[in-house]
Amino acid sequence: MTEAEHHTYDVVVVGAGGAGLRAAIEARSQGMRTAVICKSLFGKAHTVMAEGGIAASMGNVNAGDNWQVHFRDTMRGGKFLNHWRMAELHAREAPDRVWELETWGALFDRTKDGRISQRNFGGHEYPRLAHVGDRTGLELIRTLQQRVVALQQQDAEEYGDPEARLRVFQECTVTRVLKDGQRVGGVFGYARESGRFFVVSAPAVVLATGGIGKSYRVTSNSWEYTGDGHALALLAGAALVNMEFVQFHPTGMVWPPSVKGILVTESVRGDGGVLRNSENRRFMFDYVPDVFRKHYAQTEQEADGWYTDPDRHRRPPELLPRDEVARAINAEVKAGRGSPHGGVFLDVSTRMSAQEIVRRLPSMHHQFKELADVDITAEPMEVGPTCHYVMGGVDVDPDTAAAVGVPGLYAAGEVAGGMHGSNRLGGNSLSDLLVFGRRAGLHAARYAAALGPDRPAVPAQQVETAAAEALRPFSAEDSPGENPYGVHQELQQTMNDLVGIIRREEEMRQALERLSALRCRAGRAGVEGHRQFNPGWHLALDLRNMLLVSECVARAALERTESRGGHTRDDHPEMARSWRGVNLLCTLDDVAQEPEPGIRLTRRQNPPMRSDLLALFEREELGKYYTDEELAP
CATH class of the missing domain: 3.90.700.10 (Succinate dehydrogenase/fumarate reductase flavoprotein, catalytic domain)
Structure with missing residues (x-):
């Protein structure tokens, strides 16, 4: 039987960036015992790289700004493929989330009359980004981190234990979401320093793991961004939406x-x-x-x-x-x-x-x-x-951030799809983290509370299977097995060259062939030594996630025969109105056939936008995206 530390909580949040910390703070405020699991050190999340500001229509610099204009800009930026309800909630609630940060101690730059300053950003009609120089993400993380510490101090005074209702597990990696039937039952993972396994039982799991950028050779993303949450959701039975839309930030260093x-x-x-x-x-x-x-x-x-x-x-x-x-x-x-x-x-x-x-x-x-x-x-x-950001992610309910079809699973931030459509506007990421991080934490807490004593169990066999999967690189079939670093470099080069900023059918088909071969090789990736301080082992496990997510990107990009937002087809250079409301969903064809299940693509139409929101746009503009039948009263 596998040795693993066992912990029991009400809500477990995977990821300690802006979305994860905001979700954890909300779940704890609802009275839930909450665990936060972060891959790196607490406070070192990649959110710090969001430097420019938080988009929120506070109107501090131009009084003409309001949530309707912010909503309109977001839909235009996403080329009207956004889930309009998510864009609406985001635009309405972003100012409250910024003011909330200020009450928690965030020190924003100010206007001459003392209000929070706001700067211009691409795609935004008015100066809208609340900022702290060009270190806004750092201030956001510091503020949320300090809020967590303050809550732990309250728990220390009330319960004599600072971790009574909110605990952070640092430098840990989650490799599986555990399930009891269809319901989420917790997570399985390991401590990166010691290699020791752990299980956290919880009826609600919030994924807040960020993006997929380390699948590309040239990326602004840090080492943590290996598509963990995307892959965990897929393997748990959820769908990923809009994975073809990868944002290449126009300005990265080149020398x-x-x-x-x-x-x-x-x-x-x-x-x-x-x-x-x-x-x-x-x-x-x-x-x-x-x-x-x-x-x-x-x-x-x-x-x-x-x-x-x-x-x-x-x-x-x-x-x-x-x-x-x-x-x-x-x-x-x-x-x-x-x-x-x-x-x-x-x-x-x-x-x-x-x-x-x-x-x-x-x-x-x-x-x-x-x-x-x-x-x-x-x-x-x-x-x-x-490579900077992926618009695609877990298919979630816009109001609750619940993963569709997997009770107890939630997602917020970059790992969640739908909010940004085919392209994200700068500054919308930080407000997205706060708005939907809060919503994910709130509804995860309500879900867990409603279950009462009817909590899902963690099947022992799933724990054994997850442990065997994690240990497999130490017993690779070939000796010494494939080098995980070599496989990773080839994956990055494949995605960079064949599924990059400009895409062509023949190149993406070639990419899928290479990805299939790399997936087989990754299954033979071997490492030496033991589980303590073994970065090669960590990468060998991360390869599963990167290869799954990369296949989703390539398959969806091949399927979408148009150019829209972050998806540019050299062989289909125009934006096709017939594709406007079409979402591509990626699911595992048969989870039971692991470790080699295939990716299945299905199409789904976005729900029609409410008439009052359609009225915010000129009919001439809408005609570029909608048919006359869709715009008929």
Whole structure:
């Protein structure tokens, strides 16, 4: 029988970024005994990389902003593939979540009259991003982390135990969601330092594990982003939605090679940065799509006027949604007009003084000075697209964040799908974490409380199977077996080259063949030594998740024969109205056939948008996405 530590809680949250911590705080506030499991150290979540700000229509800088405008911008950015109910809830509740952070101690930058300052960002009609310089994600995590500590101090005073109702398990990896029949019963995992197994029994599990970026060679994502939550949900019987939509942030570092892909925050462009090619030409004017021409400047003079009088001028094209800017940069590089190291130039020094740059963009100034020996107060940055975010994720109910079809399973943040449609607007990620993190924690707590004594059990056989799966790399069939690092590098290169920013049918078919071969090789991945301090073992286990998620991305991208948002088909360059409301769902064809179940694709139509929300858009704009029958009264 497998030795494993056993713990019992009401709600277990997998992931300690913004969504996970907000879910845990809410579940604990509902009186539930809550466990948080994080892959790295507490407070080191990848949320800190969301630097520019939190999108919320508080109207502090422009009183014309409101939730309806924020909703409209989000739907436009997602090319109307968003689940409109999620976009509505997000826009309505985001201001409350920001003000809540402030009451918990977050120190935002201020306007001259003392209100929370808000900055411009791509795709947002008004200055909407509440910010702390260019370190907003760090402030968010610090605030939520301190809130957790404060709650634990309350528990210490009330119960004599700081972990009585809220405990954090650091540096632990969850490898399976355990089930009792159809219902969730808890999770199985291991401590990364010691390799010891543990089981947490809980009737409600919230997935808040972030994204999938480590499946790509050039990415802004940190090492934790191996698609764990996506794969855990699949293996538990849930569906993933919109997995073809992967956002390539237009501005990542391109030089030196050791830092390629590290994020260059969009706040550089929000604060006046302009993009130029090797001919010193501000090229973004050539790439404004027809659907956006009404809102974006057509000339450099008009764009420059916006900085001094935004109410009379249209926005600069550098503030187009991220998918549009990334494709434009890619096109310039392919046309031979790129920078010396394969990107383009981003210059903020012509718009802001050196003092302003250091004050408003301290992280970027330090990052380029230390890593690239570039002084951004006097020189342009070299930037290029980097894999940054996946719009696809667990198929959830928009109001409760419950995974469809798996009672007791919830998902929030980047691991959840539907909110952003085909493309996420910058700044919407942090408010998404807070809005749906709270909702996931709230409804997970209510679900657990409603069960009462009728709690699902954790089947011993599932624990034994999960332990055997985790130990398999130590007994690989071949000696010494496949090298997990080699398999990972080939996976990253495959996704980068064949399922990247520009996609073609023959390349994606080739990618699926390679992924199938890599999956077989990953099954033979072997490691030496023992379970203590063994990063090769950790990667061998992560490969399962990355390969499952990569296959979902490739299959969905092959199926969607159009270009929309973060999915660009070179062989189908137009956005097809027939695909507008179509979601692609990925499920495991037969979970019982593990470890080699196949990915099955099905189509589902988005529910029709409420008439009062449709009325927020001009009929001419809606006609680019909807048929006349859909718009009929």
